[in-house]
Amino acid sequence: MAEDDPGILVSTAWxxxxxxxxxxxxxxxxMFLPGVDRDARAEYEQQHIPGARFFDIDDISDNRSDLPHMAPTTEKFMSRLRAMGVGDGHQVVVYDTHGLFSAARVWWLFRLMGQRHIAVLDGGLPKWLAEERPVEDMAPIIRDRHMTVRRQNQMVKDVTQVSAASKLGDHTILDARSAARFRGEAPEPREGLRKGHIPGSLNVPYTELLNDDGTMKDVAALRAVFDAAGADLSQPVITTCGSGTTAAIINLALERIGVLDHALYDGSWTEWGAFPTLPVATGDA
Incomplete structure (x- = not known):
């Protein structure tokens, strides 16, 4: 592992x-949202940061669930990562081709599995390419390494726990979707889902946490976003979004400003919006 611990975000220079x-x-x-005609693995094979492995979020998930890319079992996570040559003693840096989008989900997943030496590349591949840094199309040489996993169950919430939190108001629930989707004014990208949000939740669109170049805002600016949303960060925080991907960007931002009591609702709106018996709110609150 590198001697200077990079923390949760690393720069392209680092x-x-x-x-x-x-x-x-x-x-x-x-990864790409439903309806986007792009192939993440094919694009990886065409060009990637030297030595990078491809982390398939949909494959490294609980395929027994009807919900998309739910967190995998510890056994599956360990076996997949071992096959990728990632294990104990490694400093892992994860990126995506958006700037900062699905990489945060993998950061959260590593943390859920008890891994501490995991960081996100700030600005991702777009910033790397803009700075004319090297890329390659060669597959990396893989050497197995064991990974010790200790699942941190407090970092994930299920629908029953979120429903209780919504009713009791003892957690701050933050929704990373766009304002139009949160208010129920825009259709969901997945068919069959109701429009709106979890009652009592607040809207923090993940895009508001990022700069124009896809890097994450600094600590002061992040705090201002949460303040503007009316978020009480003295309570435990639960993050949510469409399918548990961009919610992790809020978790990453919370970690950056020193708020450590946070969890992610893995089923998110794909689950909540499909349950006709769960209440739905529309408008701003």
């Missing part, structure tokens, strides 16, 4: 300086 560290592992965690 990654470039450490790219040849023997215990660094880089992951391309790109």
């Amino acid at each position: 990654l470039a300086a450490h790219l040849k560290d023997p215990d660094l592992r880089v992951l391309d965690a790109t």
Whole structure:
């Protein structure tokens, strides 16, 4: 592992300086929303940061669930990562081709599995390419390494727990979807879902946490976003979104400003919006 712990976000300059560290592992965690005609794995195979492995979020998930890319079992996570040559003693840096989108989901997933040495590349592949840093199309050489996993159950919430939190008001629930989707004014990208949001939740569109170049805003600016949303960060926080992907960007932002009591609702609106017996709110609150 690199001697200078990079924390939860690394700059492109940091990654470039450490790219040849023997215990660094880089992951391309790109995924696209339903209806987007792009193939993340094919794009990875065409070009990726040197040495990067492809982390398939849909594959490394609980395929027994009808919901998309739910967190996998610890056994599946360990076996998939071992096959990718990622394990104990590695500093992992994850990125995506959006800037900062699905990479945060993989950061959260590693943390759920008890992994601490996991960071997101700030600005992702777009910033890396804009700075004319190297890419390649070669597959990395894989050497197995064992990974010790200790699942942190407090970092994930199910529908029953979120329903209770919504009724009791003892958690701050933050929704990362766009304002139009939160208010119920725009259709959901997945068919069959009701429009609106979890009663009592607040809207923090993930785009408001990012700069124009896809990097995450600084601590002061992040705090201002949460303040503007009316978020009480003295309570435990639950994040949600469409399918548990962009919610993790809020978790990453909370971690950056020192708010550590946060969890992610894995089923998110794909689950809540499909249950006719669960209440739905529309409008701003």
